[in-house]
Amino acid sequence: MPIPSDHITRRRVLTRSAGIVGFIMSGLLTHTSFAAFLSKPTPRQSLGPFFPDDGDEVDAIREDPNPDLPISQANDQDLTFVKGRKGTAQGQVVYLRGQVLDAKTGQPIPNAVLIMWSASATGRYNHRGDDGTFNFAHPKTGVIIRRTHDEHFQYWGKAVTTEKGEYWFKTIVPGFYPIDLQAGLFRPSHLHFKILQAKSPAFVTQLYFRGDHIQNNALNQELLPNDVVILDAGLTPEKQERVIVDYAPDPSGKIANGLIGHYNFEIPS
Numbered sequence: 001m002p003i004p005s006d007h008i009t010r011r012r013v014l015t016r017s018a019g020i021v022g023f024i025m026s027g028l029l030t031h032t033s034f035a036a037f038l039s040k041p042t043p044r045q046s047l048g049p050f051f052p053d054d055g056d057e058v059d060a061i062r063e064d065p066n067p068d069l070p071i072s073q074a075n076d077q078d079l080t081f082v083k084g085r086k087g088t089a090q091g092q093v094v095y096l097r098g099q100v101l102d103a104k105t106g107q108p109i110p111n112a113v114l115i116m117w118s119a120s121a122t123g124r125y126n127h128r129g130d131d132g133t134f135n136f137a138h139p140k141t142g143v144i145i146r147r148t149h150d151e152h153f154q155y156w157g158k159a160v161t162t163e164k165g166e167y168w169f170k171t172i173v174p175g176f177y178p179i180d181l182q183a184g185l186f187r188p189s190h191l192h193f194k195i196l197q198a199k200s201p202a203f204v205t206q207l208y209f210r211g212d213h214i215q216n217n218a219l220n221q222e223l224l225p226n227d228v229v230i231l232d233a234g235l236t237p238e239k240q241e242r243v244i245v246d247y248a249p250d251p252s253g254k255i256a257n258g259l260i261g262h263y264n265f266e267i268p269s
């Protein structure tokens, strides 16, 4: 009996993923190999209104059916497809990898839980609270962007750090989105994080995108210094740099279908 084509595709995806995971993890730098640790703590930023809480989501994506798990922790670290659905997320694929480190000592924090969530490629959250302007004009080109729900985007994921404090995520570049069209206010593309670990309360922040290959890169860089969340957090230009991740094609060519960014979270323990 022939194997259905989507079965083959999914199996290929999984096989390829296994190779990519090995490659991603092997490329990590280990901070402890440096003699001195120059601490640059990751600045905190607000949680925002769209954290994935049970009951708030429009589309309850739960790849792990364990009912005791909060929905924010019920998915894996590849957000580019939803298990059991045919198709892949819209948008530009990116890999983010790095470590979670103790901001004082530079030591890796194992078993930290990273919850990451974001808008879709068109800037729409999977959250009932995201019911604002659904269509808007691109502030540079005037092209109408429709903030649509993407049923193939996983919207949130969870990674648990290794003994070396390592983590990785595969996702798409979220769309920038309007927060006040009349005032011309947009949020640049960003990823939200909540990091849970044993020794201290949850650490919450957001990371931004930069790179010649990132869609709308120039616009994103223009929006960053005036972003409401960045201003609200009181981030100086130096601290803003600490939450911007540079993405570039894989120089080895092993990952052909995405850009790679590296980021170490330095958090209080």
Ligand SMILES: [Fe+2]
Pocket (backbone or CB within 6 Å): 048, 050, 119, 187, 190, 192
């Ligand atoms: Fe957001």
